[in-house]
Amino acid sequence: MNALGASPLWPRTLFVFVYDEHGGYYDHVPPPPALAPDPIPPMVQSGQSTYDGFARYGFRVPAVVVSPYAKRNYVSHVLYDHTSIMAMVERKWNLPALTYRDANANDLTDFLDLKALTTRQPTFRSLPPLAPPGDTPAALTCSVTGPGTIPPPGSITG
Numbered sequence: 001m002n003a004l005g006a007s008p009l010w011p012r013t014l015f016v017f018v019y020d021e022h023g024g025y026y027d028h029v030p031p032p033p034a035l036a037p038d039p040i041p042p043m044v045q046s047g048q049s050t051y052d053g054f055a056r057y058g059f060r061v062p063a064v065v066v067s068p069y070a071k072r073n074y075v076s077h078v079l080y081d082h083t084s085i086m087a088m089v090e091r092k093w094n095l096p097a098l099t100y101r102d103a104n105a106n107d108l109t110d111f112l113d114l115k116a117l118t119t120r121q122p123t124f125r126s127l128p129p130l131a132p133p134g135d136t137p138a139a140l141t142c143s144v145t146g147p148g149t150i151p152p153p154g155s156i157t158g
Contacts, residue, residue, distance in 0.1 A: 001066065005127025015066040016085055016108065031057045034081065037099035054101075057081055065111040068122035076110045084108055 004015060036055045044050050063080070083102035088109070090097055097103030113123045 001127065001130060004066070010127065011068055011122065013067055014069075014088075014108070014112075017064040017066070018082065018085070019062045020082075027059045029060060031059055032079070033057075035101050035104050037083075037101040065108060066127075067112065068124045069112045069117045070123060071111060071113050072123060074111065078106050078110045080106055080108070 001015075004010065004013060007013070033052070034055055034057045036053060042050050042053050081101070083099070083105040084107055086098065086102040087105040088107040089095065090102065091107050116123050
């Protein structure tokens with residue numbers, strides 16, 4: 001991120017970080033119905049369920065938008081999916097949609113200060129200082145306190 005912020009391309013950057021290793025069980029919001037991308041049903045093995053096919057979103061995943069024109073301290077409450085990134089690219093460069101879903105997806109403009117973009121007055125002329133990494137040796141050390149009993153080393157065998 002620091003290299004991106006120091007790049008001469010920073011003034012024209014829109015970086016989208018999507019973390020898609022959700023596990024799914026933390027979320028208190030059930031996945032809503034979605035527009036199927038096309039009329040082709042999913043291919044599954046005999047006896048397996050298709051659930052809702054492709055007509056339901058999965059669990060929510062975190063995303064971060066970094067740009068000189070990003071809104072400050074902003075959390076969007078617009079419904080997005082992974083095709084929202086495609087929708088942004090397609091609309092920016094007037095490209096045709098690949099599926100029904102990205103044709104109808106919300107793009108990422110809600111994250112951007114459009115007035116600042118129109119006047120070419122960036123919200124962030126330079127990348128703000130980033131928090132230091134949290135992966136220090138102390139932070140990565142296993143905790144030996146808390147709920148439950150931690151078995152002594154070597155007591156569990158495969």
